[in-house]
Amino acid sequence: MKHLLSIDEVGTDGLRHLLDLSDHMAEINRRPVPKVPALRGKTVVSLFFEDSTRTRLSFETAAKRLSADTMTFSVSTSSVNKGESLRDTIETVAAMGVDAFVVRHMSSGVPWQISRWTEASVINAGDGWHEHPTQALLDCYTIRTALNRPDGFEGLHIAIVGDIKHSRVARSDVWAFAALGARVTLVAPETLLPPSLDGWPVDVAHHIDDVVSKVDVLYMLRMQRERIHEALVPSLREYTSRFGLTPDRAGRLRQHAIVMHPGPMNRGVEMAVDPSELPGSVIAQQVTNGVSVRMAVLFQLLGSGSGLAGEAS
Amino acid sequence: MKHLLSIDEVGTDGLRHLLDLSDHMAEINRRPVPKVPALRGKTVVSLFFEDSTRTRLSFETAAKRLSADTMTFSVSTSSVNKGESLRDTIETVAAMGVDAFVVRHMSSGVPWQISRWTEASVINAGDGWHEHPTQALLDCYTIRTALNRPDGFEGLHIAIVGDIKHSRVARSDVWAFAALGARVTLVAPETLLPPSLDGWPVDVAHHIDDVVSKVDVLYMLRMQRERIHEALVPSLREYTSRFGLTPDRAGRLRQHAIVMHPGPMNRGVEMAVDPSELPGSVIAQQVTNGVSVRMAVLFQLLGSGSGLAGEAS
Amino acid sequence: MKHLLSIDEVGTDGLRHLLDLSDHMAEINRRPVPKVPALRGKTVVSLFFEDSTRTRLSFETAAKRLSADTMTFSVSTSSVNKGESLRDTIETVAAMGVDAFVVRHMSSGVPWQISRWTEASVINAGDGWHEHPTQALLDCYTIRTALNRPDGFEGLHIAIVGDIKHSRVARSDVWAFAALGARVTLVAPETLLPPSLDGWPVDVAHHIDDVVSKVDVLYMLRMQRERIHEALVPSLREYTSRFGLTPDRAGRLRQHAIVMHPGPMNRGVEMAVDPSELPGSVIAQQVTNGVSVRMAVLFQLLGSGSGLAGEAS
Numbered sequence: 017m018k019h020l021l022s023i024d025e026v027g028t029d030g031l032r033h034l035l036d037l038s039d040h041m042a043e044i045n046r047r048p049v050p051k052v053p054a055l056r057g058k059t060v061v062s063l064f065f066e067d068s069t070r071t072r073l074s075f076e077t078a079a080k081r082l083s084a085d086t087m088t089f090s091v092s093t094s095s096v097n098k099g100e101s102l103r104d105t106i107e108t109v110a111a112m113g114v115d116a117f118v119v120r121h122m123s124s125g126v127p128w129q130i131s132r133w134t135e136a137s138v139i140n141a142g143d144g145w146h147e148h149p150t151q152a153l154l155d156c157y158t159i160r161t162a163l164n165r166p167d168g169f170e171g172l173h174i175a176i177v178g179d180i181k182h183s184r185v186a187r188s189d190v191w192a193f194a195a196l197g198a199r200v201t202l203v204a205p206e207t208l209l210p211p212s213l214d215g216w217p218v219d220v221a222h223h224i225d226d227v228v229s230k231v232d233v234l235y236m237l238r239m240q241r242e243r244i245h246e247a248l249v250p251s252l253r254e255y256t257s258r259f260g261l262t263p264d265r266a267g268r269l270r271q272h273a274i275v276m277h278p279g280p281m282n283r284g285v286e287m288a289v290d291p292s293e294l295p296g297s298v299i300a301q302q303v304t305n306g307v308s309v310r311m312a313v314l315f316q317l318l319g320s321g322s323g324l325a326g327e328a329s
Numbered sequence: 330m331k332h333l334l335s336i337d338e339v340g341t342d343g344l345r346h347l348l349d350l351s352d353h354m355a356e357i358n359r360r361p362v363p364k365v366p367a368l369r370g371k372t373v374v375s376l377f378f379e380d381s382t383r384t385r386l387s388f389e390t391a392a393k394r395l396s397a398d399t400m401t402f403s404v405s406t407s408s409v410n411k412g413e414s415l416r417d418t419i420e421t422v423a424a425m426g427v428d429a430f431v432v433r434h435m436s437s438g439v440p441w442q443i444s445r446w447t448e449a450s451v452i453n454a455g456d457g458w459h460e461h462p463t464q465a466l467l468d469c470y471t472i473r474t475a476l477n478r479p480d481g482f483e484g485l486h487i488a489i490v491g492d493i494k495h496s497r498v499a500r501s502d503v504w505a506f507a508a509l510g511a512r513v514t515l516v517a518p519e520t521l522l523p524p525s526l527d528g529w530p531v532d533v534a535h536h537i538d539d540v541v542s543k544v545d546v547l548y549m550l551r552m553q554r555e556r557i558h559e560a561l562v563p564s565l566r567e568y569t570s571r572f573g574l575t576p577d578r579a580g581r582l583r584q585h586a587i588v589m590h591p592g593p594m595n596r597g598v599e600m601a602v603d604p605s606e607l608p609g610s611v612i613a614q615q616v617t618n619g620v621s622v623r624m625a626v627l628f629q630l631l632g633s634g635s636g637l638a639g640e641a642s
Numbered sequence: 643m644k645h646l647l648s649i650d651e652v653g654t655d656g657l658r659h660l661l662d663l664s665d666h667m668a669e670i671n672r673r674p675v676p677k678v679p680a681l682r683g684k685t686v687v688s689l690f691f692e693d694s695t696r697t698r699l700s701f702e703t704a705a706k707r708l709s710a711d712t713m714t715f716s717v718s719t720s721s722v723n724k725g726e727s728l729r730d731t732i733e734t735v736a737a738m739g740v741d742a743f744v745v746r747h748m749s750s751g752v753p754w755q756i757s758r759w760t761e762a763s764v765i766n767a768g769d770g771w772h773e774h775p776t777q778a779l780l781d782c783y784t785i786r787t788a789l790n791r792p793d794g795f796e797g798l799h800i801a802i803v804g805d806i807k808h809s810r811v812a813r814s815d816v817w818a819f820a821a822l823g824a825r826v827t828l829v830a831p832e833t834l835l836p837p838s839l840d841g842w843p844v845d846v847a848h849h850i851d852d853v854v855s856k857v858d859v860l861y862m863l864r865m866q867r868e869r870i871h872e873a874l875v876p877s878l879r880e881y882t883s884r885f886g887l888t889p890d891r892a893g894r895l896r897q898h899a900i901v902m903h904p905g906p907m908n909r910g911v912e913m914a915v916d917p918s919e920l921p922g923s924v925i926a927q928q929v930t931n932g933v934s935v936r937m938a939v940l941f942q943l944l945g946s947g948s949g950l951a952g953e954a955s
Contacts, residue, residue: 048633051370057675057677057707070422073374073425076400077400077426080372080398090695101909104905105906108905108906108926109696109699111926111927111929111930112699112929112933113933280417280421283414283417300424303421303425304426307425307426320674358739361946362683363739364682364683382715383735386687386713386715387738389713390685390711390739393685393711592734593731596730614737616734617737617738617739
């Protein structure tokens with residue numbers, strides 16, 4: 017494994033291996049000094065063409081806990097704006113001795129393209145509507161630990177609710193959840209589903225009430241206000257009435273069911289209930305697990321097999 | 330002591346303890362390798378909603394010398410702008426495993442509010458017109474060392490000159506100076522004093538000439554040009570004539586008196602004399618001491634009691 | 643050697659010494675863990691008044707490999723914008739305990755000016771049209787290694803092609819190449835040469851075809867589109883026809899000749915050939931060598947003579 021570009025490429029065995037490795041990283045993160053020398057001397061560059069403070073901080077925290085050096089390449093102030101080609105920029109930064117690029121871009125496929133121009137590892141931190149593989153990994157890791165399913169998701173029913181069409185999170189999650197054996201239901205208006213679901217291992221519902229009392233995992237997606245202007249949804253109020261998690265619906269969740277959200281939440285829209293009053297909410301755990309999972313990915317791509325033993329010196 | 334939100338909360342004993350600890354940190358800062366492993370594995374996040382490069386750099390330098398990891402949360406590019414609530418942002422960043430937030434905000438009380446949402450320590454790095462406790466600490470530490478007063482400020486007369494009303498520095502300094510036993514005189518036009526001084530342990534003068542030849546410490550505040558537009562001051566020239574430190578007035582300072590300023594200075598306005606030609610200026614020492622004092626605060630909040638002994642490994 | 647402000651000041655012996663030291667740094671950079679403790683506890687501040695992501699990242703990588711702490715002073719958000727004088731800003735940041743400032747500024751002479759205000763070392767990372775000494779060092783180091791000339795450039799013929807007038811790179815390179823014994827030819831239209839070349843150790847040509855088949859080193863400068871608007875060049879097409887490196891001209895290069903560029907390239911303008919298809923291109927090596935050379939400079943200015951021996955602990 018040289019790059020992490022899509023969940024597909026990782027495969028079921030790879031997925032299980034990364035989740036096992038995340039367990040080890042979570043143990044490190046519970047230590048009084050949560051730091052190991054595993055990636056000392058390695059350089060990880062964040063290359064974010066689209067703002068995402070939470071994802072960038074999560075990767076940087078992960079890299080620092082493995083003792084890697086981190087640098088942020090701020091695209092808005094870089095030569096990319098002076099007309100330098102993206103390829104020249106990548107080749108230049110890579111020539112300084114970079115070991116991994118963490119790439120967020122508004123266009124699908126850019127991380128893959130970058131991986132062809134450099135010897136460094138490339139991690140897709142979200143590309144357009146395409147994929148967000150570390151989000152899928154942290155979601156799987158969260159379900160695995162919250163529902164105690166170390167051996168797989170067979171028999172679990174997971175609903176993903178909201179704007180599937182424009183969601184890289186949904187795309188990556190569907191493949192990962194299915195690879196681990198879960199049954200996945202997408203819940204969305206027709207206008208927010210992809211034009212075709214051929215080959216997707218899912219079934220579809222059009223009202224959250226069809227699934228809320230049946231699922232083990234309720235995965236709520238962020239509802240972007242832009243969708244109203246694009247006339248894909250009549251109004252936020254209407255959206256909430258059919259797809260939002262209201263207190264009433266929260267009361268109908270199964271006892272053991274968990275509620276997830278990739279953040280940032282739109283309170284009063286898809287989250288019409290205060291998550292701090294939802295016993296099944298694992299939203300904060302998703303964030304915490306994100307650091308462990310990204311440590312696992314960085315170690316898998318850049319580590320030498322040793323170095324996880326001791327404390328950072 | 331879990332947070333540092335206001336000088337008030339610290340209390341006189343706490344103040345003395347932090348100043349003693351700052352002495353220890355100043356000694357570390359004089360070493361050839363000014364670095365100790367005290368906070369290795371701890372993460373300090375700068376959360377600045379208002380720009381202040383000098384304060385942010387001072388905290389980051391302090392954190393690095395204690396071997397903590399530092400991260401900057403740039404609010405202008407964060408989800409706070411996408412309508413995510415401040416609380417969700419704090420809870421998200423905290424869930425990554427943050428040990429302390431250093432918060433600067435234009436509204437009074439925000440650091441206190443944040444401290445209720447997170448298990449991490451919160452340090453107020455300036456909130457609105459309210460408080461700036463680490464500035465007060467570094468000012469006390471500077472007076473203590475410059476005037477050799479390790480046991481307190483009894484018998485010292487300190488004048489704070491300028492825009493008291495809009496100054497969190499003045500507010501924090503008044504309480505800290507008084508707690509250590511100094512006599513404090515505020516020097517300002519009526520328009521730049523708070524509506525009420527009930528309960529403030531100060532007396533008031535309306536012309537710098539009333540105090541300049543009498544005080545041990547002359548503390549000059551930055552005069553913001555906005556005050557002219559707000560018609561609180563007739564003109565900068567008029568302001569300087571009554572409240573500025575001119576060469577003539579500098580000549581009337583007592584031999585041992587020191588001159589302080591929180592920076593950035595407005596040369597030609599409140600500082601109508603070149604500080605490099607003022608023998609009593611301790612303005613550069615204030616900045617240097619700022620790092621020691623912030624190390625003391627971070628160590629007090631996050632340290633385990635050990636770790637100050639050796640060199641950073 | 644306290645500062646690095648210009649190539650001139652370094653002198654021929656200084657130049658040779660820094661290139662030898664760069665060899666040592668390049669060896670460190672080839673290790674599995676390219677990190678040494680040489681500058682642990684030192685603080686290097688990047689002070690960029692003009693954006694240059696590549697130069698800033700190169701210096702930061704260099705500093706981190708020597709275990710120094712790095713901080714970026716973002717001028718756009720700093721007090722310099724609030725009317726604080728540059729001098730006050732420098733003195734303030736320096737008072738926090740900075741060991742070196744890396745300064746990029748749009749005006750010639752600013753790094754020199756800053757060096758008079760602080761005890762810290764100042765490294766000129768490009769000032770106006772004046773100098774860019776670390777670029778000259780990395781260019782010399784690249785020629786030395788690519789053409790195997792450890793003892794000097796006697797007998798080498800180097801052409802620098804393009805906008806000499808506005809290029810600090812050209813200015814620094816001319817003096818460095820000449821100091822090491824090379825023959826230097828400048829190739830540019832009259833409008834892009836300095837008003838006078840009195841005292842420059844160069845000869846001049848006005849067409850790239852006059853030199854392309856004769857030189858050992860072809861150094862291409864970036865052609866800024868602004869020059870068209872300033873009417874210094876009739877059109878980019880015309881520029882390329884007389885000064886661009888086309889595939890045809892690349893075919894006429896001597897077998898052993900190398901092609902250099904400081905980046906970012908303007909493909910289709912001065913680089914009308916794909917550098918990845920030029921066997922003599924050492925453009926990526928220039929970037930890689932930039933890190934080694936900047937490590938040498940930082941170590942020379944801040945190092946204590948020891949510390950290069952072991953691995954970073």
